[in-house]
Amino acid sequence: MPDRGFLRLPARNRELALIALALLIATTGFAAVQLARAQEFAASPLIAAAFFAGAYLIAHLVVRITLPDADPYVLPITAVLTALGLIEIYRIDATLARDQGLWIVIGLALFVGVIVAFRDIRRLETLRYTCGAVAVGLLLATIVLGSEVNGARLWIRVAGLQIQPGEFAKILLVIFLAGYLRERREVLAAPTRKLLGIGVPALRHSLPLLIIAGASLVLLVAMNDLGSSLLFYVIALAMLYIATGRLLFVGLGAGLFAVGAAAALQITPRVQTRIDGWLHPWADEQAQCCYQITQSIYTIADGGVLGAGFGRGLILNSGGGTIIPYAQTDFIYSVIANEMGLVGATAVILLYLLLAWRGFRIATTADDGFSKLLAAGLATAVAFQVFVIVGGVIRLLPLTGLTLPFVSYGGSSVTANFAIAGLLLCISQRANRARA
Amino acid sequence: MNRRIGNLFIVLAVGLLGLIAMTTYWQVVARSSLEARQANVRLVYRDLAIDRGSIISSDGVTLAESKPGTLDGRTVYFRNYPTGGLAAQLVGYSSLLAGRAGLERSLDPELTGSTSDLAGVVNSFDRLKGDTVRGDEVILRLNAAAQKVAMDELTKLGVRGSVVVLDPSNGGILVMASTPTFDPNTGLEQALSDPGSPLLNRATQGLYPPGSTFKVVTAASALDAGVVTPETNFPGPSCIDSGGQKLCNFRDRAYGPHSFGYALIHSINTTFAEVGADLGKDQLEATMRGFGFFARFPWDYPPDQSLPSGIFNRRGNLIDPSAPIDVPRIAIGQERLLATPLQMAEVATAVANGGQIVQPEPVQEVRAPDGSVVRRPSPVYLGRAMTTETAATLRELMKQVVDEGTGGAAAVAGLDVAGKTGTAETGTDGKNDAWFIGFAPAEASRFAFAVLVEDVDGTGGDVAAPIAAAVLRALTAQTT
Numbered sequence: 001m002p003d004r005g006f007l008r009l010p011a012r013n014r015e016l017a018l019i020a021l022a023l024l025i026a027t028t029g030f031a032a033v034q035l036a037r038a039q040e041f042a043a044s045p046l047i048a049a050a051f052f053a054g055a056y057l058i059a060h061l062v063v064r065i066t067l068p069d070a071d072p073y074v075l076p077i078t079a080v081l082t083a084l085g086l087i088e089i090y091r092i093d094a095t096l097a098r099d100q101g102l103w104i105v106i107g108l109a110l111f112v113g114v115i116v117a118f119r120d121i122r123r124l125e126t127l128r129y130t131c132g133a134v135a136v137g138l139l140l141a142t143i144v145l146g147s148e149v150n151g152a153r154l155w156i157r158v159a160g161l162q163i164q165p166g167e168f169a170k171i172l173l174v175i176f177l178a179g180y181l182r183e184r185r186e187v188l189a190a191p192t193r194k195l196l197g198i199g200v201p202a203l204r205h206s207l208p209l210l211i212i213a214g215a216s217l218v219l220l221v222a223m224n225d226l227g228s229s230l231l232f233y234v235i236a237l238a239m240l241y242i243a244t245g246r247l248l249f250v251g252l253g254a255g256l257f258a259v260g261a262a263a264a265l266q267i268t269p270r271v272q273t274r275i276d277g278w279l280h281p282w283a284d285e286q287a288q289c290c291y292q293i294t295q296s297i298y299t300i301a302d303g304g305v306l307g308a309g310f311g312r313g314l315i316l317n318s319g320g321g322t323i324i325p326y327a328q329t330d331f332i333y334s335v336i337a338n339e340m341g342l343v344g345a346t347a348v349i350l351l352y353l354l355l356a357w358r359g360f361r362i363a364t365t366a367d368d369g370f371s372k373l374l375a376a377g378l379a380t381a382v383a384f385q386v387f388v389i390v391g392g393v394i395r396l397l398p399l400t401g402l403t404l405p406f407v408s409y410g411g412s413s414v415t416a417n418f419a420i421a422g423l424l425l426c427i428s429q430r431a432n433r434a435r436a
Numbered sequence: 437m438n439r440r441i442g443n444l445f446i447v448l449a450v451g452l453l454g455l456i457a458m459t460t461y462w463q464v465v466a467r468s469s470l471e472a473r474q475a476n477v478r479l480v481y482r483d484l485a486i487d488r489g490s491i492i493s494s495d496g497v498t499l500a501e502s503k504p505g506t507l508d509g510r511t512v513y514f515r516n517y518p519t520g521g522l523a524a525q526l527v528g529y530s531s532l533l534a535g536r537a538g539l540e541r542s543l544d545p546e547l548t549g550s551t552s553d554l555a556g557v558v559n560s561f562d563r564l565k566g567d568t569v570r571g572d573e574v575i576l577r578l579n580a581a582a583q584k585v586a587m588d589e590l591t592k593l594g595v596r597g598s599v600v601v602l603d604p605s606n607g608g609i610l611v612m613a614s615t616p617t618f619d620p621n622t623g624l625e626q627a628l629s630d631p632g633s634p635l636l637n638r639a640t641q642g643l644y645p646p647g648s649t650f651k652v653v654t655a656a657s658a659l660d661a662g663v664v665t666p667e668t669n670f671p672g673p674s675c676i677d678s679g680g681q682k683l684c685n686f687r688d689r690a691y692g693p694h695s696f697g698y699a700l701i702h703s704i705n706t707t708f709a710e711v712g713a714d715l716g717k718d719q720l721e722a723t724m725r726g727f728g729f730f731a732r733f734p735w736d737y738p739p740d741q742s743l744p745s746g747i748f749n750r751r752g753n754l755i756d757p758s759a760p761i762d763v764p765r766i767a768i769g770q771e772r773l774l775a776t777p778l779q780m781a782e783v784a785t786a787v788a789n790g791g792q793i794v795q796p797e798p799v800q801e802v803r804a805p806d807g808s809v810v811r812r813p814s815p816v817y818l819g820r821a822m823t824t825e826t827a828a829t830l831r832e833l834m835k836q837v838v839d840e841g842t843g844g845a846a847a848v849a850g851l852d853v854a855g856k857t858g859t860a861e862t863g864t865d866g867k868n869d870a871w872f873i874g875f876a877p878a879e880a881s882r883f884a885f886a887v888l889v890e891d892v893d894g895t896g897g898d899v900a901a902p903i904a905a906a907v908l909r910a911l912t913a914q915t916t
Contacts, residue, residue: 037509242440285475294475301462301470302478314481316508323477342463346456353452360445364438376441383448387455394458 011072011432012064018076019060023053026083029310033091036311045090048101052086059108066119067429071362074428077355078406078421082107082414084348085407088335091311092328096409103411107418114422121426125370128179135172138165143222152225152270152401166228167403167416170235170381171423177236178373181243185369188244212236212253217260226261226271227388227400231381233257238380239373271398278398292331295324296393300337300345307341315339328409330401333390348407349390356383359424366431375427378420480532484512487805489547489571491527491539494610494800497580499527500540511568515540521617523583525637526609526798528738529620534628538637539574539798541738546802546810547571570805577608577800585910586613589903590889597889598638599907600781604875604884606815607735607785607794611885611907612778614638640742643774644888647860647896648703648842649871650769652783652830655700656822657723658711659829666697666829670707678764683709686859686895700833701841703857705768712767720763726821728782728793729775730754733818735796745775769860781886784855784873786821787830788881793818835878838901843872845901848908852878855904857896867891872900876908883911 006014030045056079063070082104090097118124124131142165146153155162181188216233223229237253240246265272277289285294303313315335317323324331337345359379366372382405389404391397403413405420462470470476484507491500499522502513515530528538536544545551549571579601586599590613601611618627618634627634636642658664672691675684685691685705691698699707712720724730730746732739749755749772765771778796786793795816802811822830834854837843842857855874862869870892875884885907887900 238444242437242444245437245440295477297462298470298473298476298478300459301467304463304467311509314478314508317477318505318507318512337459337463342460345459345463349452349456349459353449356445356448356452360441363441369437372437372441376444380444380448383452387448387451390455391451391458394455394462396454396458 011070012060012068015063015072015075016060018073019056019079022076022079022083023049023056025080026052026087029083029087030090032309033087033311036309037091044094045097048086048090048098052083052101052104055105055108059111062112063115063425066115067425069429069432070425071358071428071432073358074355074421074424077351077358078418081348081351081406084336084340084344085332085404085409087310088332088339088407089328089409091339092315092322092335096328099411100409100414103414106411107415110415111418111422114419115426118423118426119429121371121374121423121430122368124175124374124423125179125182128176131172132176132180135169135176138169138172139219141165142169143219146223148224149401152228153223154225154228154401161411164403164410164412166223167412168419170232171378171416171419173232174235174239174377174381175374177239178370178377181239181373182369185243188240188246210256212240214260216257217264221264221268224268224270225401226274226398227392227402229261230257230400231385231388231402234384235377235381238384239377242376243369243373274398274400278395281395292325293393293395293399296331296334297395299324299331299334300394303338303341303345305342307337307344308339310339313338329403330389330399330408331393332404332408334393336407349386352383352386352405355379359383362424362428362431365435366427367434371427371430375424378424382417382420481507481512483548484514484532485510485568486548487513487568487570488515488530489549489573489805491543491547491574491576493523493576493578493580493583495580499523499576499578499580500530515620517620519580520619520621521623521634522580522587523578523612524617524620525614525635525639526578526612527620529624531620531624534624537635537738537741539576539737542736543574543799546574549805572805572810573803574799575801575803576798577603577606577610578612578798579610579911581913582611582907582910583613586611586903586907587615587617589906590615593889593892593899595889595892595899596632596638597887597903598642598777599885599887599903600639600777601883601885601907601911602781602785602794602796604785604788604794604881607797608800609796609798610883610911612637612639612798614642637741638888638890639777640737642776642888642890643743643745643748644777644869644871644890645773645860645862646745646769646775646780647858647869647871648705648769649780649783649856649858649873649886649896650773650775651700651703651708651767652787652834652856652873653723653727654708654712654715654720654767655696655830655833656727656787656826657715657720658696659826660723660822661715661719663714663719664696664711666695666833668696669693670696670699670704670710672699672704673706676706676709678709678713679762683764683768697829697833697836700830700856701836703842708768709764712764715763715767717758717761717763720766723821726793726819727786728779728818728821733778733782733796736798736813737796742778743776745779747772748774769858777886777888779886780871780873780888781884783821784875784886785884787827787834787854788875788884789827790824791820791822791827793821831875831878834874838874842895842897843874843901845897846872846874846904846908848876848905848912851876851908851912853905853908854878854881855901857901859895859897862891864891866893868893868895870894870896870899872896872904874904883908 089100145156216229219229273289277293281290281293356379363372363375389402392399405417488502503516528540530536530540549569590597599613616632616634674688674690675682732744746754762771804810838853843855846853853876858871860869870889873886875881887904889899
């Protein structure tokens with residue numbers, strides 16, 4: 001379909017056509033699960049699908065009015081991803097799917113709120129220190145007030161809701177770093193003294209790097225989760241690299257983190273267990289180290305190239321729970337790989353690649369440093385998070401407690417990622433209008 | 437800055453493509469080897485999709501059945517054993533935890549409809565389509581009522597033991613009891629580690645010194661070889677010297693001059709030791725082979741659960757009879773001779789059958805899900821253990837064992853029972869393995885049996901013969 005004719009269409013019409021395609025996928029998927037599983041016809045999934053469609057169409061209309069020149073692919077990509085996630089969550093548990101549907105609607109509302117509020121993205125730049133402070137506050141709150149789920153301290157309870165402040169702190173941190181680095185990048189980039197023949201910035205300028213490394217390690221220990229701390233650290237390093245162009249920072253930073261993490265592992269037994277499970281999953285498949293990861297691998301392998309089909313895989317055990325614990329959150333990719341096969345799993349990864357590409361493209365077309373850093377930082381956040389969580393469930397990396405953006409069950413994750421999508425569109429609007 | 441943004445994108449893109457590569461590895465390259473892993477619960481769940489056929493006794497009692505349940509939106513079948521421990525070793529189990537054993541294992545292709553014939557091929561297409569595969573139903577020769585009596589008798593005494601009853605005309609297994617037993621529904625995990633070895637099918641895996649029941653084999657060999665006739669006279673002292681060691685009668689009893697027939701009826705060791713010496717190793721070994729010793733019966737049961745009987749070395753390995761052995765002691769069922777209850781039931785079967793050895797057969801009929809008969813095994817004769825004349829002679833003598841000899845406790849009103857007692861020393865002081873083998877009625881026999889009770893104070897005549905009588909009463913009550 002995307003031939004020259006399609007590309008010549010106005011951006012918003014392309015967006016609408018692609019959203020329609022996403023809705024077609026969603027409806028087909030729901031119908032397939034319904035056919036595969038339910039003994040009798042139920043109207044609720046159709047109502048949910050209609051609700052889902054309505055929410056996306058409203059979001060599209062708001063974009064059409066407020067950001068007419070913004071990137072037309074970001075929103076449809078999120079539509080396909082949220083639809084696939086919702087279908088698989090529905091397939092696991094209809095009640096969870098109802099919640100997730102609600103979170104998607106709330107996420108889209110936040111998306112609309114973001115694009116209305118930050119239509120002019122430069123307004124955000126003035127809020128950079130506020131964002132930084134709130135980010136730190138959120139992370140501190142998680143550490144102090146947090147409750148452990150599956151061993152990791154990533155959640156806090158507010159008014160009966162489990163929220164994952166890290167997902168929001170991540171965005172606020174990117175905003176802060178984008179503002180801070182735009183301001184300081186010249187000083188950070190210019191070496192002022194030589195150490196062992198290598199130019200390094202003055203101590204007070206390299207202080208941020210050290211602070212970031214230290215804070216990430218503190219997070220690793222306090223949250224008991226390698227994934228989150230690695231994600232924060234990589235986002236910061238990536239933005240530092242873009243701002244300064246100094247690969248040395250990246251190398252130095254990676255080394256610092258590796259050494260620090262190796263030391264920190266001694267006091268975080270859960271992370272140690274995860275690393276054992278990563279290195280020797282078959283040693284004792286029933287043990288805590290290895291049960292989740294081996295079940296994940298069996299589930300993925302079972303899908304084969306074409307998959308079992310929506311609702312036709314073997315995901316639940318005889319008690320009605322999922323065979324892989326946390327299948328709807330951490331291991332949703334394994335479920336997708338099982339039911340949609342290699343074809344579907346590849347499509348999902350390619351959608352993220354496409355999303356990252358749009359994000360980086362928005363970064364390159366933006367005409368100010370803040371926008372560039374912000375777009376690149378947000379795109380990195382999404383792409384690297386996908387890499388870490390999917391890498392974990394396929395045993396490319398140790399298992400971590402991150403969510404698969406837009407797909408995993410969970411309100412914090414879904415709404416935070418919609419905020420990212422909104423910010424990307426706002427940056428894109430400004431960049432495209434400037435070019436037009 | 438744009439160049440650096442491009443570089444970063446390339447790095448992240450490589451990472452994401454790496455995810456696709458690794459997913460491809462699991463789903464394409466490693467898929468089949470993962471599928472074959474024992475710990476893969478999916479393997480087990482896949483088996484649950486098959487509506488495994490029922491196992492039913494000849495008197496209509498369901499011993500194993502599949503009960504539908506749901507698993508992730510699909511119908512699956514969980515195995516249920518309504519009679520619990522009644523015939524748990526023979527029937528075996530098909531379990532998520534412990535795999536399969538017994539008939540559940542040996543008849544698995546039929547029970548799961550995965551035979552290599554046309555029906556199996558049709559079923560494999562059903563499986564591909566995702567339709568439920570229904571296995572064949574198996575009707576056993578087993579008589580559940582008599583099996584229950586056998587189990588009750590053994591359990592009542594609180595002993596480890598076994599009762600085997602065969603139909604001499606076709607080898608059909610009418611009773612195969614083994615105690616202690618286990619409940620395959622709930623007790624499997626515990627049974628795996630139980631020191632009483634309830635999973636062991638003592639009828640086919642239990643090896644015991646046959647004691648005087650083996651005199652039937654020695655007598656068959658001697659009569660066939662013409663070494664003796666029933667009338668041949670023997671002196672009957674309390675003890676004789678055999679290979680430099682004393683070999684004595686039970687409780688050192690002296691009998692005085694008597695015939696060979698009398699020696700069998702009263703189980704006189706000294707006489708049989710002398711006969712054994714006269715027969716020689718080669719002759720006795722040939723007869724034993726004819727009765728099925730030194731090989732496992734090639735019947736429809738997992739090979740590792742049906743052991744051969746014979747002469748074993750200290751490490752428990754079957755030894756070649758050409759090795760140095762004390763033939764007179766073998767002739768009275770001692771030395772390193774060990775036999776399964778199934779083997780000794782086959783000895784009785786051969787006498788009842790005019791000398792023919794018939795293959796043990798658990799199955800009466802296999803029925804397809806549509807009710808049509810897939811298989812109805814016909815008797816398989818494995819050869820001749822003795823001449824018809826010798827069998828007739830032994831039949832008469834064994835009848836007298838019950839009428840006037842050591843086996844009086846096996847008498848059943850209205851039924852001519854023939855038999856032979858055995859009381860084998862186990863090596864533990866005062867403890868014996870008590871045996872009674874035989875058949876009934878004496879003419880045109882319908883039941884041939886072996887009863888074994890491990891480690892008891894009493895003799896075969898005291899302990900084992902009454903159990904045989906009780907089981908025979910149950911069998912005749914059923915069939916008349």
